[in-house]
Each structure stands twice: as structure tokens, then as C-alpha cells.
Amino acid sequence: MAQAFHMVAAVMLGQRGHLFPWSPVFLAAGIGLYFSLRVEPALWMLTVIGLCGGICVLLGGRIGPAFGPLVAALSLAAVGFSLAGARAHMVAGPVLDFRYYGPVQGRIVGIDRSASDALRLTLDQVVLERMDPDDTPIRVRVSLHGTQGYIDPQPGAVVILTGHLSPPGGAVEPGGFDFRRHAWFKELGAVGYTRAPVLLLEFPGSGQVLFKARMWLSERVQSQLDGETGAFAAALMTGDRSGMGQETLRTLRATNLAHLLAISGLHMGLLAGFVFASVRIGLLLIPYARHNWPVKKLAAAAALLAALGYLSLSGGSVATQRAFIMAATALTALMLNRRALSLRSVAMAALVVLVFRPEALVSPGFQMSFAATTALVAVFEQITIWQQGRQMPRWFAPVMGLVVSSAVAGFATAPVGMAHFNMVSQYGLIANLVSVPVMGAVVVPMAVLAALLMPFGLDWIALTIMSFGLDWILGVAAWIASWDGVTRPVIAPEWRVLPLMAFGGLFLCLWRGPGRSAGLLPVGAAIFLWMGTERPVLLVSDTGTLVGLMTEEGRALSRPKGSGFVAENWLENDGQGGSQEQAAALWPGEIVARVARAAIGTREVLHLQGKRAVASVESCEAAQIVISSAEAHPTGPCQVLDPTTLRYTGAVAFWPSDTGLLMVTDRQVSGQRLWHGPESEPMQLAAKGQ
Template identity: 35%
Template sequence: MLARLARALADALEAETDRWILWLPVIFAGGIALYFALPTEPQARLAIAFILGALGIFLFVRGSHTGLALAVALLALSLGFGTAKLRTELVRAPVLQDELRHVSVEGYVEAFERRSDARDRLTLRVLSIGSLIPAETPKRVRVSISGKNTTVFPGEAVSLRATLNPPPEPVAPGDFDFGRRAWFQQARRHRYATGRVSQLDGAPPPPTGVRLWARIDRLRNAVGARVRAALPGEDGAIAVALITGERGGIPRRVTEAMRDAGLAHVLAISGLHMVIMAGSVFWLVRALLASVPALALRYPIKKWAAAAALLAATFYLVLSGAAVPTVRAYLMMGVVMIAIMLDRPAITMRNVAIAALAILAFAPESLFDPSFQMSFAAVIGLVAVYEALSARDRVSAAETSALWRRLRWTGALVLGAGLTTLIAGTAVAPFAVYHFHRMTHFGIAANMLVAPLISLLIMPMALLSLIAMPFGLEPGRLKVMGYGIELMVGAAAWVASWPGAVTVLPDLSGWSLALIALGGLWLCLWRTRLRALGLVIAALGLALAPPGNRPDVLIERDGKTAAIRGADGLIFPSATAASYSVEKWLLADGDDTDPKGLPRTTPFRCDPLGCVGTVKGKTVALIRETGAIAEDCRKADIVVAPFKLGRACKAPRIIVDRAALSTQGAHALYIEGLSIRTETVAEHRGRRPWSGHAVAPATDQREASEPQTDPEGQGTQ
């Protein structure tokens, strides 16, 4: 039976030969994932050896069809691995380990973002930081500024005093790693300014890249100012976000309403906006050229329109700040327009594969970006359905009457928006749950209400406003755009208020997400009945989706916040204040409780010296003052302290003090019968350039009958 199944699978794969090429980006991404999954940073020679070995196998087996396919796959895997390693080395810059307090910072303004609900944010290309030598100075820092009256301009040389910290570590083992993202953005510090921002006299001319982006940012700021002048308030802030990509002015309540209604994608310039802007230019230019018979009959006006649309998309990319999602949308749009100019099918899975491969080759770290995963999941799902429906229409076109085809076309127009939302929503749902622990249930209804407003009113008016802006004629068009935005925000708030609009779900394992994604790709990339196996792969991922053994104790990096698991979820000491860590812990546990509304009475027993709780028969002591050390170290199985305990505390099974937290980061403890297993952030991050500190073993298990401590008095980890 196994032999027959193997032959059937081989025959099915042979029938899909023309689709094999679509798996190249997937295998290339597998090489990137392999690189980032390593616990230690590989040496460059390992990547080179991997590529050379794969190339040798490719040259050796190129005479065999099947062997050639496998060799190409291995070569793509090795190239993905090597590209990720090369990218890591290209962005390598100094990383500081310790906090710098009230230090002088000098640099050129790269970006200045005004934010309505928080401090304004300043990004500097660094000239100097305090007394650091150039070899120790980060390339870029981000600081938050409290004063709303500060005004600086891109390209300007400024100085200020600031307290700088490394990017925050994950709040729990396996959580999102801000340090890795900051490494590839070359932003090694992000904290707050402690003094006023002033101009820096006598600074050398800024680098060419800074000067170029300074001119672009001045244009963006000028456009934003014109928009706000014609459309003040939150409507103007949303209009600025849709035109220039600056979202700092959008109130948080609007962002949350759009998110809970399943419309968060509207506020980030991505594929939807790029398609409408470029598509409108394409349609408009082609219509104008078609109105001139001498041109329409003699010249390829469709190609001219595609070229004009590509230029418009390029302008929109630059104007919007070229954020990563926008660059991704631009590349996909560029592939479509170039395909039109080359007389090739515009919307095909191969074009999607080319765009994905280009993005991953340029920025391999994008593979772990939620926006990359969600946007390509939606596009792949839509293109797969489009291909299936187009093939079906071609087969049945000759068998149906013209009247029936017109009726079907009318029905497609009516149901198209709903079907598109259903497909895209289904495709991105696993990624939304994995990254944000949220699933929206009325996204179809919200998109059905809002899609016509965006496609027919808001974005066309944005395009007409840009065209009219040089002539001072934009206010009227922006007013119309504002009416559309008001209707959109009202619809989002209405849908978000429906009972059960959002469900908060617990953590989804990485293996589960990988299997679901692989099953989805298998279902979409193949065309024959072989695609049905994708449902089997996705079903296996869903079977692994329910969380298994959740942490029984969670400890924040500073040692001041901890939680234990109760019958109904996580339990916090009564004095726990709302924090980012607490919010993330609750969401990962499938709990949407507002951290500010945590109950004041808990099973913890607290006094001014600390708190004591019990979980699975083990006593957990959270020490706040040194006066509690003697008693808690004598009675507790697990001791947590925000300061170093040293040899004064030897009896507990597990000791997590400042010494352990400073080297290992946040801790998660699992009580498994008589054993206590510990996982740490450092263990999950590994010895990587962005991890910040070395990894020490943290997985020993001890039996209750054999209590021990390590030589440093830090407990068993």
C-alpha cells in the first residue's frame, strides 16, 4: 500500500511540473528560517560551504529530471540561508549592553513623528553619544520627546540629552523579539529625551542618504500640513496616514475600533491602497488615450497606461515613506505592470512568487514580519481562487449563452467584495491569532460596508487631491475624502461594538502555524487533486493548535512582577501595576482582561515585604524588601527577587534573582510532577548578534527529594 501511495504521489508531482517553480520562494524562505532557528550564530564559511555543496550536487545531477529538481531545491535552501547570513553582516553595528543615563546625543534628524496619544518620536542618524568612541557608537537611535512644541526638520543636525536603553527583550520565552527587529533596522537604542532639542552648529554635511530622505520628508510634511489645514481633527490624521503613511496622529480609540472591526489593514498603506492608486492612474490614462483614435489605433496605449501607473506607484511609494509593507505592495504592483508591458498575464501565481522572492532576497528578516506573512497569505489565497475560477469560466464560456454570462458577471460584482474578504480573512486568520491573539468575527460585514467607500470615494479623492495640490485646488476634494473617512470610522465603531466582535485566543505554537501555512501553500500552489493533501497538513497543524503545557509561573525581567497559574488563568499579586508585560502575558493566555482592572484581592498573601502564593503544591515567594529573605528562603520552593540574593538564600528549589534575570531575562517555570522546569528568554534567543547576552543552560530538572542549589546560590535553572 505504501508503494502504491508513493507511486501515486510521484505521478501527481510529475503532472504538476509547471508549478514546481512556485515552490522556490517557499524553499528559499525555509533556508532563511533555518538560519534564524540556529541557537548560535553560524560562521560565514558554513554558509559558503552550504551553497558550494548544493551547487556541486546541482551540477552533478543535472542530467536527471527528478534529481535536478531536488538539487535546485537544495540550492534554493542554501541560498536562503546564505542570504540571511549576509544580511545580518551587512547591517552589523555596535550594540551597547548597559543603560546610558542623561547622555549627550548629537546627530541628524532622519524622521520626526508627531503622535496624538503619546510622546513624539525622533529618529537620529548618530554623530556622537557621550564619550563613546566611534567603534562603540550605534548608527541610529530613537528617542521619545515629551514636549509637543518641539519642531525639528529632517536633515537638520541637532543635539539633546537622553536616557538610552537597548530595545526591550521579549517579555516571555518565545515571545516577539524586538531586539532582532531593531538589529535589522540598525536602531540600537530607544528611550526618552531628558533635555530640550537644540540645533547643532558646525556639524559636517549630512550623508547623501540622509539629505535625500530629508527632501522627501519635507515634501511629505508639506503634503501633510496641506491636508491638515483643509481637514483638521481625526479625519485629517487618517487622511494623512492614507496619503503619507504617517499614522502617529490617529487617536488610539480609532485604531482599536478599526482593529476590532477587522479593518486594521486600511490604516497601513499596503496592497489595497497601492492597487487603488496605481489602478486609478492606469484606468484614467488609458481612458484619456483611448479617446484619441489616432493614438488608440496606432500605439500600445495599454502599455503606456501601465508605465504611467508604475510611475504613479513609485511616487506614492516615496511619498508614503517607503515603509516595509508599502515596499512589498509596490514590488507586487510593479511586477503586475511590467507583465502588462511585456504582454504577459498580469495576475498570476508566478508574479506573486517573483515578488516574494525579491522581498526575501532584499530583506530576509521580513519572513517573520506579521505584515509580510498576512499580506502574502491573502494574496496567494486570492490568486489561487482567481485562477480556479478563471479556468472554470474558460471551460464553460462556450457552453453558456451571452445572457447567462452577463447575469453571472453581475452576480460576481455583487458578491466579489464578500468573497474577497472571506478568502483573505480565512488566509490571514492563523497569523492574526499567532501574533496578536485576536480573531475578528465580523470582518466580512465591515469590509462589505467600507470597501466601496475606500475604492470609490476615499482613495480616488486622495489621488485627485494630490493632483490638485500644486494648483491649490485640494480643499474641496479633501472635504469629500473626509466625509468618506467619517463614514468609514463610524462603520468600524458600529461593527466593533457588536457583541462577540472579537475573540482573544491563547498562544498558537510555532510548529502549528508552520504546518497550517504549509498546508495552505500546498492547497494553493498545486492545481491537480494533489492539492487536497494540503487539507491534511493544515488539519495536523490545527490539531497541534490548542496550547499544551502553559507556564505555571511567569517572571518579568526586572523581578518586580510575577504571576502564577490558577484554576481560571494567571493570578497576580494585589499590588501589580499595569504594564506591557502583564498585558502580553494575559493575551498569550487568551485573557482580554484590562491590566488596569486586575482584581485587588488575589490568593497571594502580601505584606510590605513581599507576597507568597501557591501553585500545584509549590510555594512561590515574591520578595520586595530584604527583610523577607530569611523567612521566604526557608519556606518557599521558588523565590523571586529584584535584587541579588547570593549565598544567604540556599534552601529554595528555584531562585530567580537579579543575577539570574540580568543574564537570562524573563523566566517561565513549569511544574511537572515533582520536577520544576525553567525556560528563559536567553535560552530561546540563543547566542545571536541581536540577543545581547550569552546563554546559560536553563533546563535542568530536580526531584523534590533532592533539593540542591548551584555554587553561586542562584538556584536550579
């Protein structure tokens, strides 16, 4: 035992000076533990764990350099657990628990586009007819369909509309993306749509200065540049994507160029670098400044102010926050004559984001952003060590930097992108190699110049030059997207895969010494698990409107139209791809009078689509699974899943087992958390008819 303690102590002592980058890893472990629970921990438990963790973090340094870091690691995990719980309670608000139709009044605090390419408004100060203000959601989000009379929504304006609202939906299948949790942390208590014109009730008042500035700048840019080019420019300069069409977004995603839309490290780094270089060169051209002023530090201060302004106007997404913290750390280090970029600065950025927004951990934006940045810094640290004492041609460094950065960033973010979006871009490296240099050499410098010329009304000059670079990027995306096999569908992995892969990748990047290669073991285990992933043999949507049966040819769907979002997600998670119509053509049984039948082992599935179909089936047998889009009460010992049951179970999956079929519900997987609402009383309905 003593020998084991000595070995642990020796290992930890060998990592001295390199342990701080592990801090956000263990903080994230605690946050991840909180989100993985199926039962909401009590407030007193969160408080006690957080206090104990905080005290132990402070005491960790006194235990000694050998075991102190281990205590600090566990303590950080405890703090992360409590931080996530505290954040969940801080954003708590009313959630609509029924389907509402009627007048909706609110102030515009967000403008974007839905997946169906409809303009979408986020409203606060919500007023709903015949609803107590204490029960009214803090925010609602409404998609605008049909012909709109009020087509130019302004930030801060109070509008009124007649719309359909419903509670945020759950996962499309057990274990899938939980939109209720996502909406909870955005304080969205209801989502819906309207087909009636949106009417202006009050003009924008005071407040929301940054949001108004963003939208004003976006409108100005789009008035100077037409079409998708102008919308692309507005997205890059302000983060407003409401003008971009879904077809353009799909093209950029298919070619792995969608990251150019996110105001992240690339944009922040290019902007800060351009401002830094411009100010420094400008000051060096002035003899007095060159000899008497700290030109380098003044240039860094100017770049920091520019980065802060960019953060303010961009809307402050997780990727932008991370990029700003990284840039601010590097620029501050320059002003203090310290090393500008290191894994410490990446860790500091991650800590800040996780402390203030713990829920960011489970978002693909956070995961992809920090995966790319951590890998890039770690790889270029090794390249710097390798280059010491070697003479390289001048052209070698920038070319190698471009190729290596594109390859490393793509390799690091690929598992996250494949896991969340079920797709891999097979020509993404080529697209980035011919697009990223244009972004750095033309687009970002002209964006900065346009902002400087805007007060004089001359921004059109820079924007015109900027448009050539944007057209090149859009042209490259459209050209490569037309190639055969540009994307390949990927099966959704089980929940253990990404944490294993993340830990292995972090170990490879952060560990010092010969033991670093041990990080390949969890990465290999994650790949092995991913390759062996199996999918449910039967899926049922949470409304009973769609059924998916796995066949030898792939997932077969019970209807060719309707529930398109659910169908698309099922097919993507299967790694199958294709359209809903193609999947419906695979249905192995008969579909007569909106009653779809199919055999599944020794059992039979009946999908009843509509009230007439329900009325046509009066009785059933024990071997049958009756799934209905309307309330159904057939006589007999069959298993029934209708809207009444599914309201409490959520989406349902059936897996093969030794006894036949094992039913797993979304409620069983996700548990009872704050964002799921009160515990449903008739949980026994999950097994109704068995």
C-alpha cells in the first residue's frame, strides 16, 4: 500500500506546473454528473456539496503537492455539480402545461429563423389571455408563417398576434436531444407559431441597446449587399443569421464551412490580429510614438477594445465568449510581457464559461469550440518544440500553419459533429484550405474597415471588396456540395462514447511525460463502442403520429408525410439518411384505411392514424402493440400507446430481449428533472393494456 502511495505521489509531482489546465475538466465532470441524474437533487444537497467542495479546493494546496491536486480535482467536481444545480434553479420560470390558442402579446428580444426557414420571434413581457401573470412563461418563441402584414420586426417593439403555443417538446426518442432542457435554460416557457399577421402594439422603447445596435448594423450591411452575400456579411459582423436561407446553411454544413458563420476563435483572432497589426504599424510610422510610447502594448489595448466591441455586438454565444476570453488573455499577456497563448489561457476561458453558464457543457458549440482550440494549442506547442534549431524556408511556416490548423481542428471536432449531427463532411478539409485564407486576407480586414468607414458613409467601399471574398466562399461551398458523396451519414453513438473520447483526447493534450499515449485507450474504447452501436427495433413518437420499424433495408416509417422533424431525426440517428418518403416505402406490412400493420418477431404493430382508423379497430390481441394518434380504447389484452399514455411516457423505443420486446420510455431515461415539470400522476398508463 505504501508503495502505491509513493507511486501516485511521484506521478503527481511529475505533473507539477502543468495541472491548471485540468481544472475545467473536473469542473465539467461535476456539471456532467448533475445533468446525467434522473432525479433532481434537493437544494440542501446542492448547497452542502458546493460548500464542501469550495472548502476542499482551498485546503487542497495545504495537503501537499502530491495528493493536494487529487483533492482539488474531486472538490472542483463537487463545485461543478452545485453550480449546475444552482444555475438550473436561477433560470426557473413558468412553463405552459397545455396547448394554447389565442392572443399573444410580448416585446421582441430575439429574431432568428426556424429550421423551416420561417422568421421567428422571441418575446418577453408576455401576456396571454385569461392567464395569471405568475403562471405566464417568461419568454415564448413564435414562428411566423403565412402572409405577414408586419414584416419588419424591430428589437424592443411590443407586438400582438394570434398564435398556437405549446410546452417545449421532449426528445424525439429516449436518450435523444432534450429540447425541454435547452428551453429551460433559455427561459422559454412555450413555443409555437402563427399564420395571422403580427401587429405592432408599441414602438421600441428604451433599453436593449446592444440588441438594437446589432440589428441596425445587420440591416445596414444587408442594404449595401444583396441576397445571401449580404446575409452572410451580416452574420459575420453581428451574429444575426435571420437573413440566411436554409439552403445556404445546409450547403455550408455539408462542406464543413458552417464554422465560418459562428463568431468564434477564427473571427476574433483575425479581427484582434488585424487591429493589433494596423495600430502597431500606424504608431511605428510616427517617429515620436516609435521612440517614446510602448507601441506594442498600446496596439494590444486597441485590439482588446475591438474584441470587446465585437463580443458586445455579436450576441455573446458560447463560442464568441470563449474566443473573447482567449483573445483577452493573450492580449493582456502581451501587455504584461508574458506568453500570449497557452493551454492555461484555454483553461481559463473554459472555467469562465462553465462557471457562468454550466449548461453550455452539453451544447455542441461548447464541445466543438474547446475541442478545436485545445487540440490546436497542444499541437502547435509540439510543433514549436520540433522547430527549435531547424532552419525552415519563409513560405513553410504559413503554409504548414494553414494545413495543420485545418486538419487538426477538423479532426478534433469531427467526433462531436458526427455525434450531434450524424454527418461527416468528406471534403471539408479541401473546402477549408481554399476558404479560410480568403476569410483572413479579405473578409475580416474589410469588415473592420467597413466599421471604421461607416460614420462617414463610406462603408460601401469596404463592403464591396468584402463581398468578393464572401462570394468566393459561397461559391466554393456550392461547388463542393455538388460533388458525389460530399457527406456521409453516421449512426448516433450511445451516451458513453463522447465522454470517453473527450477524456482520451484531453489526456493526449494535457498530460506531460511518456504516459501521454495512454489517452489512446479511452479513444479506442469509444471507437469500439461506436462501431458496435445498435438502434431500437421500434420507435414511437411522443404524439403517436409516427412509427419507425427497423428492417433489413433500414428504418421503415408508417407514413410518407407528417411529423417530418421526428422522421428526419430518426433517420439521421440511424445513420440511414434519405427522405421520409423513401423510408415509408420500406414499410413491410400493409397500410389500409390509415391503419398500418407490420410484424415484429412474434408480435404485430398496428399504427392507427386518425379517429376513423381508431374507430375501425374495436378489439385487439395480446400479441399486438396498438399505437394511435388519437385516444384509443380497444377491448382486449393488447398494449396500447395513445396520446393519453404518450403524454406521460414521452417517445418510446422497443429493444429486442430474451423475453420478446423491452419497452423504454423517454421518461424512464431522462427522469424527473426541473425542466420536465411536475411528476405525472398516471405513470401506470405507460403499461396500459399489458
